[in-house]
Amino acid sequence: MTRRGLGGLALGAAAGALARPALAQGAPLRVGLMLPYSGTFAQLGENITTAFEMHLAERGGKLGGRAVTVIKLDDASDPAAAPGNVNRLLNRDKADVLVGTVHSGVVMALVQAAREKGVPLLIPNAGNVAASRDLCSASVFRTSFSNWQPGFGMGKALAAMGVKKAVWVTWDYAAGKEQGEGFRDGLKAGGAELVQVLTLPFPETNFQPILAQLPGLGVEAVGAFFAGGGAVQFVRDYAAAGLRDKLPLCGSGFLTEGTLAAQGAAAEGIRTALHYGDGLDIPKNAVFRAAFKAKAGREADVYAVQGYDAAQLLAAGVDAVKGDMDADAALFAAMRGARIDSPRGAFTLSASHNPVQNIYLREARGGENKVIGVAAEALADPGTGCKLA
Numbered sequence: 166m167t168r169r170g171l172g173g174l175a176l177g178a179a180a181g182a183l184a185r186p187a188l189a190q191g192a193p194l195r196v197g198l199m200l201p202y203s204g205t206f207a208q209l210g211e212n213i214t215t216a217f218e219m220h221l222a223e224r225g226g227k228l229g230g231r232a233v234t235v236i237k238l239d240d241a242s243d244p245a246a247a248p249g250n251v252n253r254l255l256n257r258d259k260a261d262v263l264v265g266t267v268h269s270g271v272v273m274a275l276v277q278a279a280r281e282k283g284v285p286l287l288i289p290n291a292g293n294v295a296a297s298r299d300l301c302s303a304s305v306f307r308t309s310f311s312n313w314q315p316g317f318g319m320g321k322a323l324a325a326m327g328v329k330k331a332v333w334v335t336w337d338y339a340a341g342k343e344q345g346e347g348f349r350d351g352l353k354a355g356g357a358e359l360v361q362v363l364t365l366p367f368p369e370t371n372f373q374p375i376l377a378q379l380p381g382l383g384v385e386a387v388g389a390f391f392a393g394g395g396a397v398q399f400v401r402d403y404a405a406a407g408l409r410d411k412l413p414l415c416g417s418g419f420l421t422e423g424t425l426a427a428q429g430a431a432a433e434g435i436r437t438a439l440h441y442g443d444g445l446d447i448p449k450n451a452v453f454r455a456a457f458k459a460k461a462g463r464e465a466d467v468y469a470v471q472g473y474d475a476a477q478l479l480a481a482g483v484d485a486v487k488g489d490m491d492a493d494a495a496l497f498a499a500m501r502g503a504r505i506d507s508p509r510g511a512f513t514l515s516a517s518h519n520p521v522q523n524i525y526l527r528e529a530r531g532g533e534n535k536v537i538g539v540a541a542e543a544l545a546d547p548g549t550g551c552k553l554a
């Protein structure tokens with residue numbers, strides 16, 4: 166027998182069953198972040214990343230005793246490139262865990278990979294309802310929201326304000342459609358009606374043809390989903406068209422989230438519904454906002470909160486298995502049962518792994534989304550069609 170052969174034999178016999186966990190715990194944990202760092206959602210991806218890394222740093226850069234290597238990939242919110250991008254993270258970059266993304270179309274490639282390969286996926290924004298319904302999975306977790314949740318909260322709150330008829334304006338893709346369905350359901354629950362949905366393709370910002378139609382629709386309010394750069398433009402164009410004082414504009418909170426400085430006076434008074442508000446009077450929120458501002462040099466927003474909580478949820482899982490990612494049943498059980506001490510308020514996950522959370526009613530005032538009430542308390546996505554053992 167050659168020396169090499171003997172050496173191999175000796176190693177195999179000595180290490181035996183210990184080899185895999187020892188290796189798994191010694192090597193850095195590879196976390197693949199697939200997020201938009203360009204395009205209309207670039208700022209959202211940046212804030213998620215900054216807060217995710219902030220929490221890792223608070224833990225000394227380690228999870229479950231293992232150093233963490235973060236790999237970043239710009240998905241540009243492009244659904245067509247998504248399968249190739251996921252493939253790159255898994256096969257070229259050898260990611261052990263996937264974290265992503267912002268866009269509801271792009272996230273489906275991540276969900277598919279997580280379902281097929283069992284790789285853990287933490288969604289720090291994209292609200293596609295399928296991830297919490299028909300396509301839920303033991304390995305898929307969300308620290309953000311389902312699109313239905315903020316839409317429902319806004320519809321319910323609007324009906325409670327006495328509005329009877331409203332219209333929904335949005336980009337023509339899953340997030341806009343599903344938030345509109347939540348808005349419709351919330352209005353209906355309060356005895357009001359969604360009369361029409363007006364759309365334009367994502368990520369276009371030529372809003373003029375839609376704005377021109379609004380005064381003739383016979384509605385008392387306009388609800389909208391736009392986010393990032395598109396939300397800045399929509400809110401400004403709405404005011405410039407002279408609609409602000411004629412037809413109240415409201416929406417899911419993304420419309421005024423992380424955008425108020427750029428929207429200026431055009432955003433003043435806009436009411437939105439979201440699972441977060443800047444001045445939420447929760448001790449964890451004050452500490453978080455101060456730390457984020459010190460690190461990033463800008464104010465935190467819901468995207469930062471969701472990124473921070475993705476790191477907290479991952480930590481709950483990886484700590485429980487002491488870094489052994491092969492112990493996936495125990496990893497997933499720990500994540501499923503975690504109580505996350507979030508800046509939005511502590512939350513747990515529903516049976517389909519989506520936060521059960523308050524949806525706050527907010528009003529934009531002086532550059533802040535001020536919480537003025539609770540639109541829907543401890544709201545869970547219905548989880549229709551999700552079957553998890």
Ligand code: PHB
Binds near residue numbers: 267268270290312391
């Ligand atoms: C989504 O596509 O699910 C989405 C994108 C941006 C947001 C919210 C939801 O701000």
